[in-house]
Amino acid sequence: MVNILASSDLLPEQRQQLMQQLGLNQPLWVQFVQYVHQTLGTFPPNFGYSFAHYPLTVWQLVSAALPWTLLLVGVSQLISWPLGILFGAWLGWHRGSKVDSLMFGISNFMWGVPSYWLATILIFVFAIELKVFPPALSSSGLASSLSLAEVYSILSHSFLPILTLVLLNLPQHALVMRNTMVTVLDEDFIMAAKARGLRSRTLILGHAARNALLPSVTNLALSFGSILSGAYLVEIIYSYPGMGYLIEQSALVRDYPVLEGVFFFSAILVIVANILADLAYVFLDPRVEF
Amino acid sequence: MEIQGFLRRRWSDFKIITQTTTGKVGFGITLLLIILAVFAPWIAPYPPHAITGPSYARPSWSHLLGTDDIGEDLFSQLVWASRGSLLIGISAGLIATIIGVGIGLVSGYFGGKTGEGLMRLTDTVLVLPLLPLLIVIASIFPSSVILVISVIGLLSWPATSRVIRSQTLTLRSRSFVDACKLSGMSDTEIMLKVLLPNMIPLAVLYGVFAAVNAVVIEAGLDFIGLGSINNLSWGTMLYFALSRNALLRGEWWWFIPPGALIAVLGIGFILLGYGVERIGRIRS
Numbered sequence: 001m002v003n004i005l006a007s008s009d010l011l012p013e014q015r016q017q018l019m020q021q022l023g024l025n026q027p028l029w030v031q032f033v034q035y036v037h038q039t040l041g042t043f044p045p046n047f048g049y050s051f052a053h054y055p056l057t058v059w060q061l062v063s064a065a066l067p068w069t070l071l072l073v074g075v076s077q078l079i080s081w082p083l084g085i086l087f088g089a090w091l092g093w094h095r096g097s098k099v100d101s102l103m104f105g106i107s108n109f110m111w112g113v114p115s116y117w118l119a120t121i122l123i124f125v126f127a128i129e130l131k132v133f134p135p136a137l138s139s140s141g142l143a144s145s146l147s148l149a150e151v152y153s154i155l156s157h158s159f160l161p162i163l164t165l166v167l168l169n170l171p172q173h174a175l176v177m178r179n180t181m182v183t184v185l186d187e188d189f190i191m192a193a194k195a196r197g198l199r200s201r202t203l204i205l206g207h208a209a210r211n212a213l214l215p216s217v218t219n220l221a222l223s224f225g226s227i228l229s230g231a232y233l234v235e236i237i238y239s240y241p242g243m244g245y246l247i248e249q250s251a252l253v254r255d256y257p258v259l260e261g262v263f264f265f266s267a268i269l270v271i272v273a274n275i276l277a278d279l280a281y282v283f284l285d286p287r288v289e290f
Numbered sequence: 291m292e293i294q295g296f297l298r299r300r301w302s303d304f305k306i307i308t309q310t311t312t313g314k315v316g317f318g319i320t321l322l323l324i325i326l327a328v329f330a331p332w333i334a335p336y337p338p339h340a341i342t343g344p345s346y347a348r349p350s351w352s353h354l355l356g357t358d359d360i361g362e363d364l365f366s367q368l369v370w371a372s373r374g375s376l377l378i379g380i381s382a383g384l385i386a387t388i389i390g391v392g393i394g395l396v397s398g399y400f401g402g403k404t405g406e407g408l409m410r411l412t413d414t415v416l417v418l419p420l421l422p423l424l425i426v427i428a429s430i431f432p433s434s435v436i437l438v439i440s441v442i443g444l445l446s447w448p449a450t451s452r453v454i455r456s457q458t459l460t461l462r463s464r465s466f467v468d469a470c471k472l473s474g475m476s477d478t479e480i481m482l483k484v485l486l487p488n489m490i491p492l493a494v495l496y497g498v499f500a501a502v503n504a505v506v507i508e509a510g511l512d513f514i515g516l517g518s519i520n521n522l523s524w525g526t527m528l529y530f531a532l533s534r535n536a537l538l539r540g541e542w543w544w545f546i547p548p549g550a551l552i553a554v555l556g557i558g559f560i561l562l563g564y565g566v567e568r569i570g571r572i573r574s
Contacts, residue, residue, distance in 0.1 A: 104312075105557070111499070112556010114506045116513050117528065117549025124537055124545075222416065222449075226503065229421035233510045247422055248514055251429040259426045266419040274417065 058261035069242035076165035084173025092181025221277030316561025383501025385443025390450025398458025491570030498563030
């Protein structure tokens with residue numbers, strides 16, 4: 001940052017003043033203490049001031065971007081996880097069938113499909129060739145009023161990013177569920193349930209899937225970091241104003257406080273997802289207690 | 291005799307891998323990609339950065355995938371770029387596997403406070419989101435492929451170490467480990483000579499996932515323009531395709547192949563990984 005300031009066209013006095021304001025003329029450890037103080041000492045913690053949008057604090061920028069990321073990741077997981085679970089349970093029951101081996105191939109292929117590449121193709125097909133959806137969210141479309149037109153605009157702009165993540169994550173959730181289902185279906189209590197003559201629907205959903213659900217929850221929480229990474233790249237491609245877009249824009253102008261802030265909150269998001277998964281265990285598995 | 295025995299064991303491993311369709315496909319794809327990377331100068335019709343035609347040419351027999359904005363052959367670039375992507379995947383996967391196996395073995399074998407401490411370290415690394423961290427690092431340090439490989443490798447091991455740890459916990463209680471102890475083998479010897487060989491197939495499977503992840507994430511960094519633009523990779527090809535407006539001009543032959551090859555590399559590696567993991571299941 002100091003180098004950037006030194007190479008810019010500022011007058012020496014202006015530079016001194018700016019460095020004073022940003023605290024860059026202090027020794028590193030003083031800067032760090034100030035950072036921690038700013039972070040913990042104020043409420044809400046402001047995490048320092050952005051270099052690029054000076055009067056705004058990191059907190060203001062992050063808190064504006066966070067809801068968008070939560071919307072994108074939340075909606076795409078709410079769609080892809082339950083569908084993946086149901087589909088995976090079905091595949092586990094019909095293991096060895098043609099659909100099963102086909103899905104095995106597709107899921108593993110999706111593992112290597114870059115989210116940003118899939119996003120590019122969807123933009124090409126739906127926004128440029130067919131012109132059904134807008135290619136990217138313009139920042140001018142972000143008025144705060146929630147009129148009907150506004151909601152429609154948000155939905156139509158979020159559709160492609162959400163579709164990208166659903167297409168990527170659904171096969172992976174299905175594969176994990178399918179593999180757990182296969183293990184559970186080999187267990188004795190399933191044999192006992194079959195012997196009792198339960199309908200296969202009750203057997204799959206009520207007995208086998210319920211037990212296979214736990215590892216799927218764990219896996220969702222553990223892979224949340226990579227889901228988030230994929231979502232950030234998708235945000236960047238669609239210029240979707242979430243955390244991923246914010247961190248990319250900040251990286252381009254070397255806005256270090258914002259970069260650190262976004263990274264910090266991304267880690268917090270992953271931790272929160274893991275805590276939620278632990279809490280979900282209590283509801284899903286009556287044997288688990290605090 | 292030593293070498294002959296080694297070769298015979300590897301040959302039987304190879305037969306196990308290629309017994310299943312998935313193993314055959316995985317082995318075939320991986321082999322093809324390695325051939326592509328090693329023999330790039332002979333396979334690619336032109337040098338990657340030579341101006342060999344008009345700009346923005348459509349695909350034709352002389353330029354299979356057309357040319358870019360300054361008339362460089364895109365098919366040749368695609369072939370040459372396989373080197374970068376394979377190198378990144380394999381080296382990051384190796385780093386992650388070595389660390390993951392090491393930490394998993396030690397924490398599973400010794401257990402107690404050491405094991406618990408190492409597992410808490412694993413949990414900490416597990417929650418670090420890779421892409422934001424790489425973006426932060428890319429904006430602080432000058433772009434370098436080695437740095438990106440090391441960061442991805444140093445952060446992708448937790449999955450491996452968890453699996454290896456639970457595997458070690460099961461194996462440690464088996465009687466042959468006790469027999470080795472009684473025969474006077476040290477802990478290090480037991481870990482390296484007795485436990486490690488049993489872990490390799492499983493470690494390969496998880497290493498493969500780390501490698502695929504590394505290729506995708508590194509290409510992503512290149513794609514958003516935060517990687518090293520001078521380094522030819524499938525990610526930089528995508529970056530140039532988009533920054534030269536291939537999307538708006540409808541030049542799908544420019545932006546589809548690089549991403550498709552990343553995905554093909556992914557499935558090739560993963561299917562080969564499943565094949566290798568079968569060796570472990572069949573032997574035990």
